[in-house]
Amino acid sequence: MPCFPENASSACDGNVRRVRRNAIPATQILDRFVSVRQHAAVQFAILGSGSGGNATLASANGLNILIDAGLSARQLTTRIQMMAVDCIDAILLTHEHGDHVRGLKTFLKSRDIPIYATSATAHVLRENGIQAKWKTFEAGQGFAIDDLRVESFSILHDAVDPVGYVIRSQTKNLGIISDAGHVTQSVIEQLKGMHGLFLEANYDEDLLASDTKRPWSIKQRISSRHGHLSNKQAAELLQSIGHQHLRHVVLGHLSGDCNDSQLATATMKNALKVKGLGDVEVCCACQDEPRGWWQL
Numbered sequence: 001m002p003c004f005p006e007n008a009s010s011a012c013d014g015n016v017r018r019v020r021r022n023a024i025p026a027t028q029i030l031d032r033f034v035s036v037r038q039h040a041a042v043q044f045a046i047l048g049s050g051s052g053g054n055a056t057l058a059s060a061n062g063l064n065i066l067i068d069a070g071l072s073a074r075q076l077t078t079r080i081q082m083m084a085v086d087c088i089d090a091i092l093l094t095h096e097h098g099d100h101v102r103g104l105k106t107f108l109k110s111r112d113i114p115i116y117a118t119s120a121t122a123h124v125l126r127e128n129g130i131q132a133k134w135k136t137f138e139a140g141q142g143f144a145i146d147d148l149r150v151e152s153f154s155i156l157h158d159a160v161d162p163v164g165y166v167i168r169s170q171t172k173n174l175g176i177i178s179d180a181g182h183v184t185q186s187v188i189e190q191l192k193g194m195h196g197l198f199l200e201a202n203y204d205e206d207l208l209a210s211d212t213k214r215p216w217s218i219k220q221r222i223s224s225r226h227g228h229l230s231n232k233q234a235a236e237l238l239q240s241i242g243h244q245h246l247r248h249v250v251l252g253h254l255s256g257d258c259n260d261s262q263l264a265t266a267t268m269k270n271a272l273k274v275k276g277l278g279d280v281e282v283c284c285a286c287q288d289e290p291r292g293w294w295q296l
């Protein structure tokens with residue numbers, strides 16, 4: 001499936017298309033990024049998302065934060081450059097699965113970047129040989145990165161201590177939830193009042209049920225309370241937290257076999273329309289190429 005269908009809306013494909021079509025001199029990249037920084041309190045981009053690897057960029061108050069590092073170090077470096085980012089100030093990890101940390105060890109070899117993770121997640125990764133400037137916290141705790149506020153919240157997934165995040169600037173809030181088998185009331189409370197949201201929409205229930213590649217046990221794992229969010233679950237979450245200032249929803253971790261970007265987008269748009277929120281932009285992240293920026 002192409003990453004940029006010809007009928008994609010301009011809000012979803014603008015900057016990346018410009019970067020891909022025209023080689024931008026480094027000085028212009030810096031100028032463009034500085035001007036974006038000045039005009040947006042929080043912006044985010046998805047470097048890649050899916051079972052092949054996940055990584056998100058958030059930029060606010062002059063800080064660039066990488067959330068997860070599940071692409072190869074080479075791809076991380078390339079895609080960060082494609083998004084015109086010159087340095088990463090901090091890395092947040094959601095959990096220790098390979099599709100979220102695959103490139104971390106090599107990426108850190110030439111960089112001294114603090115990594116924020118729960119104590120349990122950091123422990124597992126340390127035991128797997130990842131030496132870093134660890135900044136640990138307990139799920140549910142918040143912390144500051146300069147003048148940005150980051151809140152963590154527990155999610156249900158088959159990892160040691162998985163979390164989602166809310167990144168708050170003075171005026172805008174970005175929520176990040178992926179790899180969650182079930183939406184709890186506490187997740188709903190955490191994600192109220194977001195201006196932007198990166199939301200897992202892993203599978204369509206009918207497509208998963210009719211899939212012939214996966215054994216029953218894998219299907220059970222995916223759809224369990226400690227698996228992944230379906231389109232239906234993601235849409236229900238959106239209906240619970242949608243509000244008039246929600247601007248961008250980017251769907252991620254879509255299964256290549258058991259979901260479809262147009263189906264997932266339509267499911268979310270319909271759910272939002274029911275609440276009178278038909279103007280919210282809904283897009284899908286892509287495995288093979290970065291997408292963004294979305295400005296809040």
Ligand SMILES: [Zn+2]
Nearest residue numbers: 095097157179
């Ligand atoms: Zn996972």
Ligand SMILES: [Zn+2]
Nearest residue numbers: 097099100179
């Ligand atoms: Zn994952």
